[in-house]
Structure formats: C-alpha cells, structure tokens
Amino acid sequence: MVEEKSKEAAKPGTVRDGKPKKKKGVEVKVKKTPKPKTIKPGTVRYGKRKKVGEKQKIFIEKPIGGEKNGGTRMVRVKKLPAYYATQLNPKRRTKHTKNRFRPLRSSITPGTVCILVAGPHRGKRVVFLKQLARGLCLITGPFKINACPLRRVNQIYLIATATKIDISGCDIPKHINDEYFRRVKVKRAKKEEGDIFEQKKEKYVPSEQRKKDQAVVDKLIVSAIKKREDKKMLFGYLGSVFTLRNKMYPHRLSF
Amino acid sequence: MKVEKKKVTKPIRLYAKAVFTGYKRGQRAQHEKTALLKVDGAKNKDDGRYYIGKRCAYVYKCKKKTPCSYGGKSKLRVIWGKVTRIHGNSGVVRAKFARSLPPRAMGRRVRVMMYPSRI
Numbered sequence: 001m002v003e004e005k006s007k008e009a010a011k012p013g014t015v016r017d018g019k020p021k022k023k024k025g026v027e028v029k030v031k032k033t034p035k036p037k038t039i040k041p042g043t044v045r046y047g048k049r050k051k052v053g054e055k056q057k058i059f060i061e062k063p064i065g066g067e068k069n070g071g072t073r074m075v076r077v078k079k080l081p082a083y084y085a086t087q088l089n090p091k092r093r094t095k096h097t098k099n100r101f102r103p104l105r106s107s108i109t110p111g112t113v114c115i116l117v118a119g120p121h122r123g124k125r126v127v128f129l130k131q132l133a134r135g136l137c138l139i140t141g142p143f144k145i146n147a148c149p150l151r152r153v154n155q156i157y158l159i160a161t162a163t164k165i166d167i168s169g170c171d172i173p174k175h176i177n178d179e180y181f182r183r184v185k186v187k188r189a190k191k192e193e194g195d196i197f198e199q200k201k202e203k204y205v206p207s208e209q210r211k212k213d214q215a216v217v218d219k220l221i222v223s224a225i226k227k228r229e230d231k232k233m234l235f236g237y238l239g240s241v242f243t244l245r246n247k248m249y250p251h252r253l254s255f
Numbered sequence: 256m257k258v259e260k261k262k263v264t265k266p267i268r269l270y271a272k273a274v275f276t277g278y279k280r281g282q283r284a285q286h287e288k289t290a291l292l293k294v295d296g297a298k299n300k301d302d303g304r305y306y307i308g309k310r311c312a313y314v315y316k317c318k319k320k321t322p323c324s325y326g327g328k329s330k331l332r333v334i335w336g337k338v339t340r341i342h343g344n345s346g347v348v349r350a351k352f353a354r355s356l357p358p359r360a361m362g363r364r365v366r367v368m369m370y371p372s373r374i
Contacts, residue, residue, distance in 0.1 A: 107374060117369045123267045156371035243267035249296030250271050250369050251305035 101135040107160035111167040111224070114139065114158040115242045115255065121148045123241040127165060127221055128158065134178045142218040145238045149206065150214055152181050161255040163237070165228070170220040176213060270366035271295060271306070275313065275356055279342075279349060287355040292338070292365055297346030306338045310368040311350050313360055338367060 059074045108114065112128045116139075124146050129138045137155050141148030206214075225231050225238075244250065272295040279289035292311065297303050313334045320328040336352030350365075 105373075117269055117372055122269055159369065159372050159374050241267055242269070243265075244269060244271070247296075249302075251294075251297055251302045255374060 101133070102155070104131050104137070105155060105160065108137065108155060108158060109164065111165040113161045113163040113165065113238065115161065116148070116153065116157060117159055118157045119153070121146075121151070123243055124148050125161070125238050125240065125242060127167075127238070128160070129167070129172055129217070129221075131155075132178050136178070138172075138176065140214070140217055140221060141238070142221050143214050144218055144222070145235060146241075150176065150210070150217060152178070159255050163234070165221070165224050165234075167221060167224050170217075170224055172217060172220070173213060176217075270312075270368045273311065273348075273365045273367045275360045275363055275365045276347070277361055278356075288351065289339070290336070290350045290352060290356045290365075291342055292348050292350050292367065294346060294348055294367055297348070299346055300341055300344055303341035303346045303348050306348050306367055307340060308371055308373070309338050310370060311336050311338055311352075312366045312368065313352065313356055314364075314366060315360070 057077055060077050061072045062075045063071060064073050108128055110128060110130050113125055114128050116122050116124050116126055124141065126139045126141055126146070126148050129140060132138055132152060135154075136152040137158060138150065139148070139153050139158075140150045143149050225234050228234060273292040274295075276291050276293050278285040278287045279291060280286060294303070294306055297306070313336070315332055315334075316330050317332055318330070320330055321332065323329045323331070334352050334354055334356060336350050336356075338348050338350045340349050341347070342349045348367075356365075
C-alpha cells in the first residue's frame with residue numbers, strides 16, 4: 001500500500017502536502033522557489049546564505065612544495081572561525097558614556113557666582129552662565145576682573161555660592177557651544193624632520209574669535225553687575241580668591 | 256602641588272587637612288586596602304558625610320625628581336584616592352587609594368579635596 005502511494009507521489013511536479021517539492025542539496029538554493037518554503041531537514045542555516053547561481057567551492061586544491069608532500073593540498077576557501085562564542089549574542093551592558101549629560105545641581109543657576117575648586121583657575125570666583133549641551137557648565141571670570149576666560153567646567157568642580165547676578169537680560173551668543181570649545185588637534189606632517197619623540201609643546205594662544213566673544217560676554221555680565229547696589233563689593237569679590245584658612249572647615253562652611 | 260606658579264600670589268589651600276591614622280582593622284588584623292583618615296574639624300557622622308566621595312591625596316617628597324603633570328620635574332609625589340564612607344561616629348572617614356598608603360604615612364598629612372563638589 002505504501003509503495004503505491006509513493007509511486008503516485010513520485011511524479012515530477014506533483015505537490016506533496018500542499019507544498020512544492022524542493023531540489024536536493026543543502027548548499028544550493030534554487031532561485032525560483034515559490035513561497036512558502038519548506039525547510040529541508042538537515043539545513044543548518046536558513047535564509048542566511050546568499051542566493052548564488054553557481055555552487056561555491058568550499059575546498060580548493062593548492063600546490064605545495066616539498067618532495068614527499070604529495071604536491072597539492074585541499075585548502076578551505078574560507079577558514080573556519082578561530083573562536084566560537086559560547087553564548088551567541090550575549091547581553092551587552094549598556095554603555096552610559098554616550099549620553100553624558102548630567103542635570104545641574106539646583107544650587108547652580110545662570111548668574112550664580114561659583115568658586116572653582118580645581119583646575120588652573122582654582123580658588124577664583126566666577127560667574128556661571130549656562131549649561132551646555134553635553135552637560136558642562138559655561139563660566140566666565142569675567143576675564144577683566146579675574147583673568148578667567150570663557151570656559152567649560154564640570155559642575156563637580158564648582159561650589160555654588162548664594163550670590164546670584166541677574167543675567168536674564170544677557171543674551172549669550174549662541175555660537176558658544178561645545179563645538180566652540182573643542183580642542184583642535186594639530187595634524188602632523190607625515191614626514192617630520194627630527195626626532196618623532198620631540199615634544200613640541202605649543203603654548204596656547206587664544207584665537208581672535210575667542211577674544212571677541214570674551215569681550216562681548218564680559219560687557220554683558222559687567223553691565224548686569226553694575227545694576228546692583230553692591231557692585232563695588234561684587235567686583236572686589238569676583239577679583240579675590242577663595243582659600244581655606246585655619247579653623248575653616250569645608251563641612252561647616254556655607255557658601 | 257597646588258601652589259600657583261605666579262610670582263605674587265599667596266598659596267591658597269583648597270583642601271581639608273586630614274591625618275592618616277591607620278588602616279582599617281580589627282583588633283589583631285589590619286586590612287591595608289582601606290585607610291582611615293581623621294579629618295580636621297569633623298566631629299560626628301554628619302561632618303564626615305560631607306567628605307564622602309571627595310578626592311584625597313597623600314603628598315610626599317622623594318629624593319629623585321620625577322615628571323609631574325603640568326610639565327617639568329618635581330620632588331613631590333602623590334598617591335590619589337577617594338573617601339569612600341564614614342567610619343564610626345566621630346567624623347573619621349574611610350578612604351581607598353590607588354595604591355595602599357605606605358605605613359610610614361601614619362600620622363602624616365593627607366589632603367582631602369573639595370571636589371567632586373556636591374554643594
């Protein structure tokens with residue numbers, strides 16, 4: 001009985017179980033196979049192989065030297081991978097460094113006088129202008145008062161004081177952003193004369209653009225300070241430097 | 256070194272003074288990974304809490320000049336660390352350093368910086 005059935009089904013082009021028959025051979029996929037496709041038992045990978053017209057060679061004969069080596073070897077066209085992961089697609093831990101934006105402390109608002117606690121301008125009292133897109137704080141001395149330029153600073157190096165200047169009227173130029181402060185890497189010529197390890201320490205010279213912007217911003221801030229009653233005190237305050245002294249303990253200080 | 260390079264400025268101190276009193280220990284065994292720092296003026300837990308997370312530095316002098324970060328060479332060396340938690344009720348604080356503090360630092364000055372600032 002079974003034989004009869006198989007004979008009937010063996011006619012070419014007949015449909016078995018409602019699905020078209022596939023050609024034998026695991027590697028090759030026939031281009032014109034209509035969907036839905038039956039997955040042939042023993043198929044290791046489905047759908048990942050490229051549809052090729054020709055059968056791809058797995059092994060190639062390569063000639064080798066040596067008298068008694070048989071002249072040729074069968075070499076794989078594509079080497080087997082040297083590493084097989086024990087877990088495919090392992091769960092990657094998310095990196096949080098891309099989005100480094102950290103919300104500002106509530107004590108730091110535009111116009112707050114802050115004390116810089118680290119860096120080349122440590123101890124100076126500066127004016128906080130705004131938080132930039134990447135999360136860093138834009139501050140300025142102002143430059144005329146304490147030689148601190150327009151600068152980006154992380155808020156962890158700022159101690160916010162209670163003194164706040166009203167800079168709501170001040171329109172800080174919009175081109176002053178993270179890109180503006182980005183360090184420009186000096187590209188070295190490939191053929192450099194002299195020692196490669198020669199340290200060329202080029203001293204930083206502020207660009208004309210920076211000087212211009214500094215003057216513009218400083219003017220705004222200084223005019224905001226001048227509106228206050230205690231402007232004399234404030235100018236002196238911004239010009240002076242913060243330092244800890246005897247019996248001054250940071251945990252007891254209120255700023 | 257936190258001294259300004261300009262000619263006419265007094266040195267400014269932006270760190271709290273602390274003393275390295277010893278390593279974290281039980282009665283008979285000490286664990287050198289963690290140092291105990293007694294911060295000047297901190298008398299209770301709340302005082303100590305201010306310093307958690309702050310960077311600290313053990314600064315010491317050596318015979319040979321070694322390069323320093325801002326260029327040039329100096330005889331000063333630093334071991335950086337940070338305050339990890341408070342220790343006990345009296346303002347003493349625990350700190351972990353990049354390399355464990357040397358035992359000769361006991362009784363000597365450690366600087367507790369004011370950054371990362373939380374104020």
